[in-house]
Amino acid sequence: MKADKAGVLTGSHVLNGNQACAEGALAAGCRFLGLYPIVPSIEVSERFLARAPEVGATFIQMEDEISALAAVLGASWTGKKSMTVTSGPGLSLMMEHLGLGIMLETPCVIADIQSVGPGLGLPTHAAQGDMMQARWGSHGDYEIVALAPSSPQEMFDFTIKAFNFSERYRIPVAIMSDAYVAQLEETVVIPPADQINIETRRYYEGAKDSYLPFKRDKDFVPPMVDIGQGYRFHVTGLTHDDRGYPIMFEECQEYNVHPLMWKVRNAVDKIVEVQETNTDDAEVVVISYGATSRAVLKAIKQARESGIKAGGLKLVTVWPFPEKRVTELAKKAKAIVVPEMNFGQIVLEVERNGYGEANIFFLPHGDKGAEYSEDILAAIKRASQTSEAKSGIIEIS
Template sequence: MRIDKRGVLTGTWNLSGNQACAEGALAAGCRFLSAYPIPPSIEVVERFTQRAKEVGAVFVQMEDEISVLAAVLGASWTGKKSMTVTSGPGFSNMMEHLGLGVMLETPCVIVDIQRAGPAIGIPTRVGQGDMMQARWGSHGDYEIIALSPSSPQEMFDFTIKAFNLSERYRVPVAVMSDAYVAHLKEKVVIPPAGKIKIKPRRYYKGRKDKYLPFKRDKDFVPRMVDIGAGYRFHVTGLTHDERGYPIMFEECQEHNVHPLVKKIRHYVDKIVEFQEVETDDAEVVIISYGATSRFALKAMEQARKSGMKVGSLKLITVWPFPDKRVAELAKKAKAFVVLEINYGQIVFEVERCSYGNANVAFVSHGEKGIDNIEDLLSTIEQVMKEKKVRKGIIEYRT
């Protein structure tokens, strides 16, 4: 699976996050998109279909998001890099087949342009309420990878990254974007095809009659073949053995499902990515991801100007969560301020990983929305005044 130059629109463009996402997918070699169009994610479909003909890509609109993800998984098994894009209500529908994707170890990318929820919520307004759903939404045990872009450029870069991670670890990877980044227009630089790193699919290269679809390499990841290429082949959502045949005993659960978790957990240090700004001397570290990381940097700048030692930790991979780094920072800093466009999700992870060493204050989506630096600054000021570490999560604005 070499890079297909036709998909790479090299140059400097002024793109919205959604358009950049579609370009990222095409540059990564994605040639199959299935979706049930839903705002605020529609421009991804629009852009992809505009470009589909010239690059030889296919878009299929299904009757709902359940079948959308089924189509994506099927396309991936035939050798196409595949993606879907949706928003909250569709993401909920996908949870069933997200689990199937994990169980069948199928590389694919799910882009969730988060909007305000629950239920239908506000279709055109921003939210970050699906973060925990991305981690825990499907039943059973699994580990997942989720990235969170904060600009159109990152929509492009992280969509490629998502494809690379999904091929490497054979797991569906979620790009947890939001309406805000999706509709923001900004400069996007698309490098020449040769400069874009693409992780090729890990194919089985042995004898056809010896192929076992779920026989694992040392890193717990089995090798793939393309369906229809002449290999004996079986996949099932039931707990299965190396041949892919269902075996419903506890031993097989351990044999089949434990590696699904291990193949991510053993490589957490390789997968986890974050960006730190001025955390070395920081007394307060703002933790943010996606849209909010822009507000975090702005608040940090203002706070530094008025003499407060504030740093920023921006999550690139939200899942797996950077446990180790947050724990280290908790020992150095007095407090974390977590900024999210929801009523508290990732802040619980921060609290868990600070092990009582630092205060954890939360700034949620208030009445004034998220573009409200004053609330963030006043929380920073107040948490600095705390004399000792308080239990639980602190919310000054309730």
């Protein structure tokens, strides 16, 4: 389906990442924002609130992040596409309700503008320290889709993508941005509404009295209904059957939870997206995501200029992880370099999928924020010169 014109601010705009995220949400049809203000994500809400009256969207500023996400889940069941926006400490508080969203199979989007942690950290500085948290932070088993934008334009585009994934698979989707991208001002081109593809909620179409809220289709995704339509359904965070009634046996646990994994794992090929630069003949492949990938592009160019066959793999979706592609590249390349603004998270996934085929170099959070192309260049150089095979990750200090 095409986007609703009301939310699409067609044209070319200078926006920062946060504002682009809000515009993306409105363009994607998001009509409810549950929020609690936290630096550096505030401008998403500000933009959304400013535009809400003309778009016909609603919002509420809740008392904390716990309730912000709870309200989003509630709002989503009213038929409104919903989102919340936060940063590290807030994401930590949302962890319980991320699980509820998974269990109730409620479509919603969580934008996390990462800053330096743990604890209160450095609220205004960019980091990528919540990547593993998005995947593993809630208790129990779940699978999530997480997108990592690297520019305001991508903040806009990926936010639409996020809503589409969340409706398609009935899951919470995370936008893992960071303070650098959020504050970066660049030109964002917003196309006309009829050029934006929107995934609509997949509503149940059968007879009213045979509706089962968790009866899955062949992709393990159950169609949904809104409240107030007379279905009078029941949903619960407890382990449940198709009716949404709690049954607490291991058989039901298997029946309920295993497909929650499958609906994402089986669709990996449809979800996973990467962007590659010069990987065809690359001896050194730099794997990155989000803000870091901007510096990587520069470093690759410089490396090529100095005669090193360098290439780049940028993860658009960090979760699910593009396992197959990383394995293929590990077999072709001599070395893989992973720069991250943390002390080692996604590099562990690279190591796992590298199968010992290539040396893996990890470049941890530099002191220069997202702009550390020189360090990356140095890492590429070192990686290209190391000839003997090493097991494990080689960390570049």
